[in-house]
Amino acid sequence: LQIRQARPDNVLLWGWGVMNSTALKEAQATGFPRDKMMGIWWAGAEPDVKDVGMGAKGYTALTLQHGAEPGSKVVKDMLDLVHAKGQGTGPKEEVGSVLYMRGLISAMLGVEGVRKAQERYGKGKVMTGEQTRWGLENLNLDQKMLDGMGFAGVMRPVQTSCLDHMGSSWVRVHQWDGAKWTFSSDWYQSDDKVLRPMVMLASGKYAEEKKLTPRTPDQCKM
Incomplete structure (x- = not known):
C-alpha cells in the first residue's frame, strides 16, 4: 500500500527470508517494475526468487563478492572430486548456487585462518580460539592463492587485520533473468x-x- 501511494522511482529491498519473495510477488501483483527493485546481500539468492520465477525477472541484488558461480573451477572440482565419487552431502543441483558459494567461501576462509595460525603457532597443532582469531586477523589471500584454490573470478583478494576484519569492500550486482542469476555490473568498491x-x-x-x-x-x- 505504501509503495502504491508513494509511487517511488526505485525500491531498496532490505529483506531476509520469505519477506523477499513476498515483496516480489506483491510488486508483480501491483505492477511495480521489478527492474526498479534492488535487494541487499540477504535478498539476492535463489530461494528469494525461484518461486516467483519470471515474475521476478529484472530484479537485481548486491552480491558482496560472489554470486552464482556454476562455471568456476572450485565448483567443477567439487562436482568432479566429491559428487562424482558419491561423497556429496547436499543436493548436487545446488552446487554453485549463491547460498552454496556463500558457505563454500566461509569454509575456505575458516580453513585458511587456521592454516595461517599454524604458520605462527605450530604446523599440525590444534589451534586455540585466540590463535585461530590471530590467523583470521592476518589473512593475505592474493590473486595467485585464490586462483590456486579455484576461486578465480569468484572473489577479489582479501587481506585482514586486527583493525579491519572485513578485508575487502568490493561488490557486484547480479540480475535475475527469470531462471538464473547473471552479473549485470562490474566491480564496485565502497567509499571508506x-x-x-x-x-x-x-x-x-x-x-x-x-x-x-x-x-x-x-x-x-x-
Whole structure:
C-alpha cells in the first residue's frame, strides 16, 4: 500500500527470508517494475526468487563478492572430486548456487585462518580460539592463492587485520533473468571515507553500552 501511494522511482529491498519473495510477488501483483527493485546481500539468492520465477525477472541484488558461480573451477572440482565419487552431502543441483558459494567461501576462509595460525603457532597443532582469531586477523589471500584454490573470478583478494576484519569492500550486482542469476555490473568498491566513521561510531557506542574495552593498536600486534 505504501509503495502504491508513494509511487517511488526505485525500491531498496532490505529483506531476509520469505519477506523477499513476498515483496516480489506483491510488486508483480501491483505492477511495480521489478527492474526498479534492488535487494541487499540477504535478498539476492535463489530461494528469494525461484518461486516467483519470471515474475521476478529484472530484479537485481548486491552480491558482496560472489554470486552464482556454476562455471568456476572450485565448483567443477567439487562436482568432479566429491559428487562424482558419491561423497556429496547436499543436493548436487545446488552446487554453485549463491547460498552454496556463500558457505563454500566461509569454509575456505575458516580453513585458511587456521592454516595461517599454524604458520605462527605450530604446523599440525590444534589451534586455540585466540590463535585461530590471530590467523583470521592476518589473512593475505592474493590473486595467485585464490586462483590456486579455484576461486578465480569468484572473489577479489582479501587481506585482514586486527583493525579491519572485513578485508575487502568490493561488490557486484547480479540480475535475475527469470531462471538464473547473471552479473549485470562490474566491480564496485565502497567509499571508506564515508563508511569508516559510521562503523567506528556505531561500534564505539556498542562497546560503551556493553562495557567492552576495544583492543588497542599495540594489542593488535601481539
